[in-house]
Amino acid sequence: MEAKKNLRCFLFLLAVAPLLQLCFCDGDATVFYESFDESFDGRWVVSANEDYQGVWKHEKSEGHDDYGLLVSEKARKYGIVKELDEPVSLKDGTVVLQYDVRFQDGLECGGAYIKYLRPQEAGWTPKGFDSESPYSIMFGPDKCGATNKVHFILKHKNPKSGEYVEHHLKFPPSVPYDKLSHVYTAVIKPDNELRILVDGEEKKKANFLSAEDFEPPLIPPKTIPDPDDKKPEDWDERAKIPDPDAVKPVDWDEDAPMEIEDEEAVKPEGWLDDEPEDVDDPEATKPEDWDDDEDGEWEAPKIDNPKCAEAPGCGEWKRPMKRNPAYKGKWSSPLIDNPNYKGIWKPREIPNPDYFELEKPDFEPVAAIGIEIWTMQDGLLFDNILIAKDEKVAESIRLSTWKPKFEDEKEKQKEEEDTADQDGHLKGFQKKVFELLYKISDIPFLSDYKLKILDLIEKAEKQPNITIGVFVAIVAVFLTLVLKLLFGGKKVAKPETRKPETTEVSGSEGTSHEKSEENEEKDETAGAAAPRRRPTRRDN
Template sequence: MKFQTLLALGACAALSNAQAGDEDLAEEVESVVLGGASSASSVASAATEAVKISRPSFTPTTLKAPFLEQFTNDWDSRWRVSHAKKEKTEEEWQYVGTWNVEEPTELKGIDGDKGLVLKDKAAHHAISAKFNKPIDTKGKTLVVQYETKFQGGLECGGAYMKLLQENAALKTDEFSNASPYIIMFGPDKCGSTNKVHFIFRHKNPKTGEYEEKHLKSAPMARIGRTTSLYTLIVKPDQTFQIKIDGEPIRNGSLLEEFTPAVNPEKEIEDPDDKKPEDWVDEAKITDPESKKPEDWDEDAPYEIVDEEATKPADWLDEEPTMIPDPEAQKPEDWDDEEDGDWQAPMVPNPKCEEAAGCGPWEKPMKPNPAYKGKWTAPLIDNPLYKGIWKPKKIANPGYFEDKTPGNFEPIGAIGFELWTMQNDILFDNIYIGHSIEDAEKLQKETFDVKTKIEKQEEEASKPPEPERPKSPMDLKFMDDPVHYIKEKSELFFTIAKNDPIAAVRFVPEIAGALGVALVSILVLFFGLIGGSGAAPSKEQVKAKATEAKAKAAEAKDKVAESVASGAETAQEEVKKRTTRSSAAQS
């Protein structure tokens, strides 16, 4: 390979001397090569230069709401970490997970913008904040919005919030899974389960008992490195909307999209009703008047011997189907006295694979045309059939109709009660209020700004994609002359080993360079032989120089044309071959 490369470079050097007659052209080529390398180096340097991203500084919003949290320096005056024990479980777990308010460690976004961060893996965390006064939703729109960021990813865990029911016993430092809540909303993922929860607890007006209502067909959460924004809107007309990153993804009615349904059925099946003993459930019965035909032979076999079959001519009766493996060798550590006589393992007889078969031949079996199987009487409609029995319907004693389930009971606090296998989950910019417009303004001030920066940071931090190696057919001389000559030379000599004509056709630029080099060497050789006579006159030297210069210029043009069109010529040839191949296949 080195010889091929050196030969190609030598040919080009000889060509340069023949074309120019002095060192000017060599210096020009050297300048082009070095200039190309310098250009490539500068491009690579520009590609690896760190992207400068402008980050604004955090400024608290001026918006007001019943509860709006941006985790400013006084956050700990509102939030309380719970150290209660988890109740109503097989084992009692204490909330030992730690929390901190800090700037993001991944994709920073806005300078000075802090959030509440869940810090421990595989631990139970609980934290809550009580509202200055309870939030009443009766006849009002409820808007719940917050940001979450999975800085370490999320394989199994939740990032949902709970809006806690206002009551006299509400103590945030004792917040646990048993604390009564009104709404649970937010992302949850573990394994193949991936959803955005929307659950609300509804009070039965008759019994006073609470029941969880779960959204059917919950949307999928968006799990990524950048911040996500989750928004829940519940309107006075009892409709709801869920948005992720400001994009609506789920709409519906509180009265229709939840299970169990808010309102029970007006009628229910009578639990005391019993099926009559004479009730006939069978729709079909066997025909009692049907009889087995006299010619029905239940004993006829399913298959019989094919008496018309004949043994194939190439059947090998004397050959066994299995033979000792002729290539097997007795292991070196085999001891005949302890292990017994060694026998080669059996393998299929290769002769049997080439023939129709081996060993004693027997006539094959074929389906029995007289086979009918076990006779059974056909089925007919049951004249006594009464249909499928169902208990009768009675008025539901527990029926009620709540037309406004969105009039939730007063909400007194917000809490995060979570268990997760990943840490560094960040929460920020929590809005709980009644204004859709204000929630959207907060989104524009915070989420829209930071996610734009985060995406720039994420893109800048990606490792550069490896450049796909170019085929020798795609190379261009001016991009990298040395690499071009090396690759083209290797391609030329590889093809020439099998088909010299094809090598000339596919890589004409190398063939042309070698041809010009050969001509130059011959001219030089014969010039030396001819130089053994009398010394030429000054006029003859001048004429020869002019003639050599003209020939060199002509050769230079031909080689340049060959270099420029070589790849196109080869690609056209490949296209022709592909077309012929496609035509032959069709």
């Protein structure tokens, strides 16, 4: 134990050494850093908006001496702001946004993202901070129902219209499913590159100007479908049509049944024609409290006739049915190529009047850091919020602050798993399966199926005993799509997705979450407490 403690101290010193060097030698690289070692009172401003009733607390992370900003109550809206000494420009050089958060009680439904706010001249105040407060970037995890992603949203001013538009990162990484501390990093590069890291590992790389990476794209398409172009009335989109010259064969009988009685069948030898399939239970006795006047004449319940079990069968024998060789069903004309086929009609393309070119995003400066969230869980702990101009600073802080906590929590979790009962806890193997499933759901060409896959994962997390079945089902879908991509074939239809049980309603900023849960559970034992009724013959 002492050796392990010494090793931890050694690793900590190794991690802190580069951080100390950066702090003393390159202090300008750290723009803002909040470790919450001291109380946030007087430094952070809690929103006075009446909708934000959640209470923030300065608490230690469970099992550590490290303090953080704690979400202390369930089912509340939370709002808090920290103004920077000077606005930070996102246009010049590299900018790194980083913080760690721990879901100490898990996260089934709620957000844990940060908003990087524009200067107050844009129209907001710290005390009035809410979902409408204008921001430049929103970044961080959000998980509820089918929503499971690490958001990155850029609020960008359209140079033509002057309106601010939300541009969402496509195919963002999923949120880790556990109660450990995780660190989220967004690296904005001067060459328009964006990198998203989770626990120091790159999970997503994108380009701000790529139409493939943001929705909607920052640069509008050069052409758009002509809204005034209409499909001609004689436009035929049918690739195949019934053959007009085809004639139903004379011997085609549409009324022939699908099955007929098998005339060649012979009753098995030993068939007991006079024996019923079920008989009165000889061991059943009339209950002592049975009242013939109230309950009717008592009759013993039925059981399978034991004689039938020793014979080929009991009761009236009937010939089995077989497929009718004369059955052809309803006749229809065979399909042929449509000579008038013109293809699927599309309106002609015209120059997009809203098109503009852009060499670099026109990032708005960041003047404050705000946490404006809605969550059904308490126990969310924010810590080590950083804005830096050097990736090495972010890496050093990860190694010195987040890494030791994470390793300690992971070790304790492993010890708990080793001693946990089979029921009520996810085993280490199952956790690895879930991690793999979330990675599969992040594969871009499975985007059409992501909601369906996440829905299956949600169910499996609540019922660990079906983990393997869900894993096999999702992998089967994955392999099927891979084979179709490799060898062609018909396009796979998009699966119908079940409407989420919770609804995410976006405000004008598109980020406020008004979610409602319907926790209506069907009582599988309905009627169990109903008044006792004695069985009658009809029940049997």
